[in-house]
Amino acid sequence: MLFHVRMDVAIPHDLDPDVRAETVAREKARALEVQRAGKWPHIWRVVGQYSNISIFDVESNAELHEILGSLPLFPYMTITVAPLTTHPSDLAVQ
Amino acid sequence: MLFHVRMDVAIPHDLDPDVRAETVAREKARALEVQRAGKWPHIWRVVGQYSNISIFDVESNAELHEILGSLPLFPYMTITVAPLTTHPSDLAVQ
Amino acid sequence: MLFHVRMDVAIPHDLDPDVRAETVAREKARALEVQRAGKWPHIWRVVGQYSNISIFDVESNAELHEILGSLPLFPYMTITVAPLTTHPSDLAVQ
Amino acid sequence: MLFHVRMDVAIPHDLDPDVRAETVAREKARALEVQRAGKWPHIWRVVGQYSNISIFDVESNAELHEILGSLPLFPYMTITVAPLTTHPSDLAVQ
Amino acid sequence: MLFHVRMDVAIPHDLDPDVRAETVAREKARALEVQRAGKWPHIWRVVGQYSNISIFDVESNAELHEILGSLPLFPYMTITVAPLTTHPSDLAVQ
Amino acid sequence: MLFHVRMDVAIPHDLDPDVRAETVAREKARALEVQRAGKWPHIWRVVGQYSNISIFDVESNAELHEILGSLPLFPYMTITVAPLTTHPSDLAVQ
Amino acid sequence: MLFHVRMDVAIPHDLDPDVRAETVAREKARALEVQRAGKWPHIWRVVGQYSNISIFDVESNAELHEILGSLPLFPYMTITVAPLTTHPSDLAVQ
Amino acid sequence: MLFHVRMDVAIPHDLDPDVRAETVAREKARALEVQRAGKWPHIWRVVGQYSNISIFDVESNAELHEILGSLPLFPYMTITVAPLTTHPSDLAVQ
Amino acid sequence: MLFHVRMDVAIPHDLDPDVRAETVAREKARALEVQRAGKWPHIWRVVGQYSNISIFDVESNAELHEILGSLPLFPYMTITVAPLTTHPSDLAVQ
Amino acid sequence: MLFHVRMDVAIPHDLDPDVRAETVAREKARALEVQRAGKWPHIWRVVGQYSNISIFDVESNAELHEILGSLPLFPYMTITVAPLTTHPSDLAVQ
Numbered sequence: 001m002l003f004h005v006r007m008d009v010a011i012p013h014d015l016d017p018d019v020r021a022e023t024v025a026r027e028k029a030r031a032l033e034v035q036r037a038g039k040w041p042h043i044w045r046v047v048g049q050y051s052n053i054s055i056f057d058v059e060s061n062a063e064l065h066e067i068l069g070s071l072p073l074f075p076y077m078t079i080t081v082a083p084l085t086t087h088p089s090d091l092a093v094q
Numbered sequence: 095m096l097f098h099v100r101m102d103v104a105i106p107h108d109l110d111p112d113v114r115a116e117t118v119a120r121e122k123a124r125a126l127e128v129q130r131a132g133k134w135p136h137i138w139r140v141v142g143q144y145s146n147i148s149i150f151d152v153e154s155n156a157e158l159h160e161i162l163g164s165l166p167l168f169p170y171m172t173i174t175v176a177p178l179t180t181h182p183s184d185l186a187v188q
Numbered sequence: 189m190l191f192h193v194r195m196d197v198a199i200p201h202d203l204d205p206d207v208r209a210e211t212v213a214r215e216k217a218r219a220l221e222v223q224r225a226g227k228w229p230h231i232w233r234v235v236g237q238y239s240n241i242s243i244f245d246v247e248s249n250a251e252l253h254e255i256l257g258s259l260p261l262f263p264y265m266t267i268t269v270a271p272l273t274t275h276p277s278d279l280a281v282q
Numbered sequence: 283m284l285f286h287v288r289m290d291v292a293i294p295h296d297l298d299p300d301v302r303a304e305t306v307a308r309e310k311a312r313a314l315e316v317q318r319a320g321k322w323p324h325i326w327r328v329v330g331q332y333s334n335i336s337i338f339d340v341e342s343n344a345e346l347h348e349i350l351g352s353l354p355l356f357p358y359m360t361i362t363v364a365p366l367t368t369h370p371s372d373l374a375v376q
Numbered sequence: 377m378l379f380h381v382r383m384d385v386a387i388p389h390d391l392d393p394d395v396r397a398e399t400v401a402r403e404k405a406r407a408l409e410v411q412r413a414g415k416w417p418h419i420w421r422v423v424g425q426y427s428n429i430s431i432f433d434v435e436s437n438a439e440l441h442e443i444l445g446s447l448p449l450f451p452y453m454t455i456t457v458a459p460l461t462t463h464p465s466d467l468a469v470q
Numbered sequence: 471m472l473f474h475v476r477m478d479v480a481i482p483h484d485l486d487p488d489v490r491a492e493t494v495a496r497e498k499a500r501a502l503e504v505q506r507a508g509k510w511p512h513i514w515r516v517v518g519q520y521s522n523i524s525i526f527d528v529e530s531n532a533e534l535h536e537i538l539g540s541l542p543l544f545p546y547m548t549i550t551v552a553p554l555t556t557h558p559s560d561l562a563v564q
Numbered sequence: 565m566l567f568h569v570r571m572d573v574a575i576p577h578d579l580d581p582d583v584r585a586e587t588v589a590r591e592k593a594r595a596l597e598v599q600r601a602g603k604w605p606h607i608w609r610v611v612g613q614y615s616n617i618s619i620f621d622v623e624s625n626a627e628l629h630e631i632l633g634s635l636p637l638f639p640y641m642t643i644t645v646a647p648l649t650t651h652p653s654d655l656a657v658q
Numbered sequence: 659m660l661f662h663v664r665m666d667v668a669i670p671h672d673l674d675p676d677v678r679a680e681t682v683a684r685e686k687a688r689a690l691e692v693q694r695a696g697k698w699p700h701i702w703r704v705v706g707q708y709s710n711i712s713i714f715d716v717e718s719n720a721e722l723h724e725i726l727g728s729l730p731l732f733p734y735m736t737i738t739v740a741p742l743t744t745h746p747s748d749l750a751v752q
Numbered sequence: 753m754l755f756h757v758r759m760d761v762a763i764p765h766d767l768d769p770d771v772r773a774e775t776v777a778r779e780k781a782r783a784l785e786v787q788r789a790g791k792w793p794h795i796w797r798v799v800g801q802y803s804n805i806s807i808f809d810v811e812s813n814a815e816l817h818e819i820l821g822s823l824p825l826f827p828y829m830t831i832t833v834a835p836l837t838t839h840p841s842d843l844a845v846q
Numbered sequence: 847m848l849f850h851v852r853m854d855v856a857i858p859h860d861l862d863p864d865v866r867a868e869t870v871a872r873e874k875a876r877a878l879e880v881q882r883a884g885k886w887p888h889i890w891r892v893v894g895q896y897s898n899i900s901i902f903d904v905e906s907n908a909e910l911h912e913i914l915g916s917l918p919l920f921p922y923m924t925i926t927v928a929p930l931t932t933h934p935s936d937l938a939v940q
Contacts, residue, residue: 001249002138003271004147005330012295013858013921028183035185042136042149044096044178047911048851048925052181053098055136061189061271065329075295079330083191083249083271084138087146089122091129095907097929099706106671107200107263141253142193142267155847155929159705169671173706177849177907177929190326192335201388201451216371223373230324230337232284232366235441236381236455240369241286243324272326275334277310279317283437285459287518294483343377343459347517357483361518365379365437365459378514380523389576389639404559411561418512418525420472420554423629424569424643428557429474431512460514463522465498467505471625473647475800482765531565531647535799545765549800553567553625553647566796568805577670577733592841599843606794606807608754608836611723612663612737616839617756619794648796651804653780655787659813660890661835662899686935693937700888700901702848702930710933711850713888719753719835741755741813741835742890745898747874749881757894764859817893827859831894 002057002084003064007077009050026072034067055084095151096178097158101171102145120166128161149178190245190272191252195265197238214260222255243272283339284366285346289359290333308354316349337366377433378460379440383453384427402448410443431460471527472554473534477547478521496542504537525554565621566648567628571641572615590636598631619648659715660742661722665735666709684730692725713742753809754836755816759829760803778824786819807836847903848930849910853923854897872918880913901930 011020034040042055058064068079086093105114128134136149152158162173180187199208222228230243246252256267274281293302316322324337340346350361368375387396410416418431434440444455462469481490504510512525528534538549556563575584598604606619622628632643650657669678692698700713716722726737744751763772786792794807810816820831838845857866880886888901904910914925932939 003249004138004140013861015295031183032185032188043181043184044098045181045911046098047177047179047907048914048927050921052183053176053178060273061191061329062273064271065273065327068330075332081271081330082147083141083252083269084147085141085248085250085253087137087139089125089146090137091126094126097907107203109671139253141249142256142269144263154931155705155849156931158929159703159931162706169708175706175929177910177927179906179908179911192326192328201391219371220373220376231369231372232286233369233441234286235365235367235437236444236457238451240371241364241366270335271329272335273329275325275327277313277334278325279314282314285437297483342461343379343517344461346459347461347515350518357520363459363518365440365457367436367438367441380514380516389579407559408561408564419557419560420474421557421629422474423553423555423625424632424645426639428559429552429554458523459517460523461517463513463515465501465522466513467502470502473625485765530649531567531799532649534647535649535797538800545802551647551800553628553645555624555626555629568796568798577673595841596843596846607839607842608756609723609839610756611719611835611837612726612739614733616841617834617836646805647799648805649799651795651797653783653804654795655784658784661813662890662892689935690937690940701933701936702850703933704850705929705931710935711928711930718837719755720837722835723837739835740899741816741833741893742899743812743814743817743893745889745891747877747898748889749878752878767859813893817891820894827896833894 001059002055004082004084005054005056005064005068006046006080007052007054007073008079009073009077011073011076023072030071039063039067095153097150097152098176098178099148099150099158099162100140100145100174101148101167102143102173103167103171104144105167105170117166124165133157133161189247190243192270192272193242193244193252193256194234194268195240195242195261196267197261197265199261199264211260218259227251227255283341285338285340286364286366287336287338287346287350288328288333288362289336289355290331290361291355291359292332293355293358305354312353321345321349377435379432379434380458380460381430381432381440381444382422382427382456383430383449384425384455385449385453386426387449387452399448406447415439415443471529473526473528474552474554475524475526475534475538476516476521476550477524477543478519478549479543479547480520481543481546493542500541509533509537565623567620567622568646568648569618569620569628569632570610570615570644571618571637572613572643573637573641574614575637575640587636594635603627603631659717661714661716662740662742663712663714663722663726664704664709664738665712665731666707666737667731667735668708669731669734681730688729697721697725753811755808755810756834756836757806757808757816757820758798758803758832759806759825760801760831761825761829762802763825763828775824782823791815791819847905849902849904850928850930851900851902851910851914852892852897852926853900853919854895854925855919855923856896857919857922869918876917885909885913 031040031043035043039056039058040054041057044053046053056064056067058067064081068074071077125134125137129137133150133152134148135151138147140147150158150161152161158175162168219228219231223231227244227246228242229245232241234241244252244255246255252269256262313322313325317325321338321340322336323339326335328335338346338349340349346363350356353359407416407419411419415432415434416430417433420429422429432440432443434443440457444450447453501510501513505513509526509528510524511527514523516523526534526537528537534551538544595604595607599607603620603622604618605621608617610617620628620631622631628645632638635641689698689701693701697714697716698712699715702711704711714722714725716725722739726732783792783795787795791808791810792806793809796805798805808816808819810819816833820826823829877886877889881889885902885904886900887903890899892899902910902913904913910927914920917923
């Protein structure tokens with residue numbers, strides 16, 4: 001089941017630099033882990049912004065929330081979620 | 095080169111039903127044509143809305159505009175475009 | 189799997205009155221049908237507005253879109269969808 | 283009398299961690315207390331957000347404000363309230 | 377129980393003039409009727425706009441919706457409702 | 471001359487608690503003083519929000535600004551002002 | 565007493581051309597009349613828009629509403645009003 | 659003197675096709691005329707939208723308004739104007 | 753050449769009080785200086801807000817930016833600028 | 847390939863003044879470097895704002911993001927990007 005997720009990151013400028021670096025590193029590790037599990041098939045950078053647009057493929061709403069909440073940058077992100085479904089004009093379903 | 099495109103369709107309710115049906119049919123045919131050419135790798139329906147979220151893979155801005163402008167529903171759509179690039183946490187680029 | 193859905197209805201004032209009445213009647217019939225199937229556990233009227241706030245309980249995003257798209261007033265509604273999950277402070281999960 | 287309430291939580295990142303933990307714990311205790319009193323029949327987590335969507339069942343506007351203002355996270359929440367009433371297509375009122 | 381209600385009126389310019397005049401006349405009659413019943417203690421015109429800001433005093437959400445829905449201009453108004461309660465700095469409650 | 475005023479209060483969370491308490495106390499005293507002078511006939515709490523909706527009855531724009539600017543919480547409030555006038559459907563003017 | 569008023573004009577494109585021309589002509593005549601009475605000391609065109617920004621000098625809110633409502637284009641305008649007062653840095657009041 | 663101008667075109671779908679075609683043709687002719695006069699040094703199409711972003715080089719605000727108002731599509735465009743000046747990091751002014 | 757300028761002031765609450773007082777004093781001095789030069793013919797306070805609405809009369813965009821940037825409160829203000837021109841219904845141009 | 851980019855700068859007021867000055871100096875140096883490389887053909891100051899509107903001429907989305915991300919003020923800027931293409935009414939393409 002696919003979801004469109006946009007994450008806009010805004011780390012407070014006065015966050016301790018070590019905490020910041022460590023959090024960003026853990027974020028990347030966790031992101032790779034979720035991708036390896038096949039749950040996060042697409043992640044793109046939005047040009048000019050500290051943001052990503054992603055597609056998640058999960059079993060349920062609960063699983064999606066668990067994944068997003070497990071991201072170390074979660075407290076510093078504005079996240080919007082849109083449930084997706086197959087488009088009738090998708091070549092794959094003709 | 096990837097672009098994130100969202101299309102929200104709003105066909106006027108008083109459009110002639112035949113024109114409407116014919117336009118929607120041509121839209122689908124054109125969408126499939128662009129997908130077959132490898133320019134439109136993803137198209138999803140946004141749940142609950144007459145909208146799609148798509149990824150386009152084109153050579154240039156000009157090519158993207160040419161494709162979008164060629165869609166028969168173009169006059170009835172609100173389209174937003176965001177250029178994408180590789181995300182540093184994308185598993186594929188590690 | 190629960191979804192929060194808000195529907196704001198805006199039927200064009202120049203729609204044929206008979207078409208309007210018939211569409212509204214079919215909308216109600218369809219709404220009751222989906223409720224009887226256990227897919228639409230809550231529907232409330234928002235005070236002062238031609239709108240409802242609803243909770244849907246479905247198997248998948250696809251099923252939700254199919255239900256919403258089957259509503260006769262779908263072409264005249266602005267619909268927003270938010271996926272829900274269990275809240276950790278919900279008494280039922282303590 | 284039912285009200286739809288959305289609460290978006292934004293605890294300042296530089297709040298003392300102990301104060302934060304203690305406040306969140308008190309919030310949960312108070313939320314359970316209000317639910318046990320039958321005043322807060324539904325609370326859901328919005329996927330991807332530090333937010334809940336809730337239904338309150340109270341005697342009056344005054345009671346609702348008293349409950350919301352008693353929540354320990356009240357100073358850190360953006361709260362929107364919409365009064366609800368029975369929907370004419372609700373299966374329960376046919 | 378008090379509610380703050382704002383009504384912005386937008387009658388379509390191509391509505392039949394007689395229908396318009398008759399609807400506006402019925403709106404006024406109904407507004408006076410609700411005021412006489414003590415349910416609508418305040419109504420003010422917003423300067424420069426075809427809008428009013430009103431205070432309603434009703435028994436319940438349901439009663440408020442019934443009153444607003446009974447206004448002949450209801451289909452042409454955007455209505456926003458905010459539940460009110462006593463302010464702790466109100467001179468009347470010291 | 472009547473004005474509709476909404477005040478949304480947002481005191482910075484890191485304001486000294488004593489300063490905060492003292493400012494809030496002075497705000498209440500000043501609010502009562504203006505009410506006693508007959509200049510602030512209505513003040514209501516908006517349910518779920520640290521906000522009030524008020525009606526002021528003043529001689530001029532200048533007097534209204536002088537009153538609002540004299541409120542101790544003025545630096546922490548977002549204030550919106552709408553001039554009001556008699557509504558033609560007001561029962562009192564029939 | 566001064567008010568800042570912005571008027572954005574949007575005449576429906578399908579309005580009868582004669583009605584339109586006649587209404588615009590009456591609008592101008594009425595605008596000149598109010599200016600001659602000293603009630604409308606400033607009117608400027610906003611570059612690139614069918615809009616004006618104006619300053620009105622009136623006795624009361626009621627008078628301002630009466631003037632604005634008397635403008636023949638009133639039904640086709642979005643009007644915003646902001647009450648003004650003397651600025652403490654105005655050279656004229658030093 | 660430079661101005662940044664964005665024009666979003668929205669021709670009503672029920673405009674007579676001949677009027678539409680003729681207006682669009684006159685728009686192009688006028689746009690070329692202004693460019694030839696050196697007043698409109700840049701015009702770009704925004705990808706995916708019936709919009710342009712332009713730079714105008716004019717003597718005064720009045721001249722800019724005169725040009726924009728002379729465009730045959732003016733009644734169907736939403737235009738936003740931002741005055742520009744030299745940027746201190748512009749290579750040309752080092 | 754006239755410009756409509758709105759300035760909304762938001763001085764951070766934790767700015768050093770002496771710096772604040774000194775900056776506000778310099779702002780007033782500079783504002784008077786520009787008015788004396790005939791460049792700032794109107795400045796009004798917006799009722800209920802730490803904001804002004806002003807009219808500037810300058811030779812060019814560059815001069816306007818130079819003036820606005822020279823205001824000591826510039827770093828703490830949100831400024832919006834709209835170029836103005838003569839209105840065809842202005843009594844002065846009949 | 848052209849892109850329209852707007853950058854709004856908001857440096858936190860409590861940033862260390864030396865860090866601020868050094869960052870702004872590096873920003874200018876980098877901006878000049880990119881201009882010298884022919885990648886940033888236009889940069890204008892928006893009157894009254896700490897903002898620029900720019901045109902970039904790059905090979906790809908990736909290159910644009912690399913450039914924008916290399917700007918020392920990137921963490922303090924809100925950046926919006928719009929892909930551009932040739933306008934059919936551009937004099938240069940007739």
